[in-house]
Amino acid sequence: MQAVYLPMQQVAAVLAAGELGVFAALRRGPRAAATLARGLGTDLHALTRLCDQLVATGWLVRARNGYANASATQQWFTSSGAVDYTAGLRWTQHAWRLQPELAAAVRRGGPRRSLWRRMQREPGMGERFADYMLAFARHSAPEFARSIRMPRGASRLLDIGGSHGLHAIAACAAHPRLEAVVLDHAVSLRGTMANVRAAGLQGRVRTRVGDCRHADLGTGTFDVVHYFSVAHNQTAADNARMLRKCARALRPGGLLVIHDYVRGQLPEPYGSAFDLTLLVEVGTHTHTLADFRGWVADAGLSAFRHRRLAPAEMGSLMTARKPRF
DSSP states (O other): OHHHHHHHHHHHHHHHHHHHTHHHHTTTSOEEHHHHHHHHTOOHHHHHHHHHHHHHTTSEEEETTEEEEOHHHHHHSSTTSSOOTHHHHHHHHHHHHHGGGHHHHHHHTSOSSOHHHHHHHSTTHHHHHHHHHHHHHHHHHHHHHHHOOOOTTOOEEEEETOTTOHHHHHHHHHOTTOEEEEEEOGGGGTTHHHHHHHTTOTTTEEEEEOOTTTSOOOSSOEEEEEEESOGGGSOHHHHHHHHHHHHHHEEEEEEEEEEEOEETTSOTTHHHHHHHHHHHHTSOOOEEHHHHHHHHHHTTOEEEEEEEOSSGGGOEEEEEEOOOO
């Protein structure tokens, strides 16, 4: 039972710390428990219990008369580090509430209501998911940029499921001639234009509301198509259709760039845990490298390449080109 109880309580403590702002409050250095409680508006004795648990699991360390962030916490869960994943903790509060439905999802083969439908009905859920994806994009964008070679003279990019728009923004910032369209559900695009304005790219990056499965992507319209973190949320049949649509949307010589979590390329136990998450949230699963190769070939694209990112939990990048003739 300890193998069940202790991880449950440890995760609950970390999520509570993220919700209360404990790590952010300790960003500038150690604080006495009473000072920390006053700043966060919490009960002193209750906060002490929470912080003691976070010390026991390595998220905090004891300082003179108080607490401080552990080095990894400071690096990954405050604005002092390269990426602040506090948004991930806040999103996990929502995902945590879905886990009791796992047994029912196993019985029926999927959720009673998909994550996307929940986002439409629950205020703030879509925004928290988008904030988490933005944090991940800030972490992964440099690795993506190193791995993608744009076609010469590229001027138009389609970012399917681009949400926050960060990858389209990074591409346009690096290539002055490039303009981009970010296609996603309305709930995922609520903060996109704010990111575009912050980057000073108004007029070059715009959004389009739609479901990629049904949207008309055009014919020979784009030099580059991003299909980032979309495939694992789709069935095999939907992915096959989508990559055919992507191929049609590309100009001759255009580049399709896929990011996803490929079955057999993810470390265990992360890979199996991720598949269970997909089951309870959207009812789909990860796909194999052979699946992606087959969809790309069926779409008439060639020069398929695969690169596993570092760390491997970040997923894989795959590229393919549309023949010029």
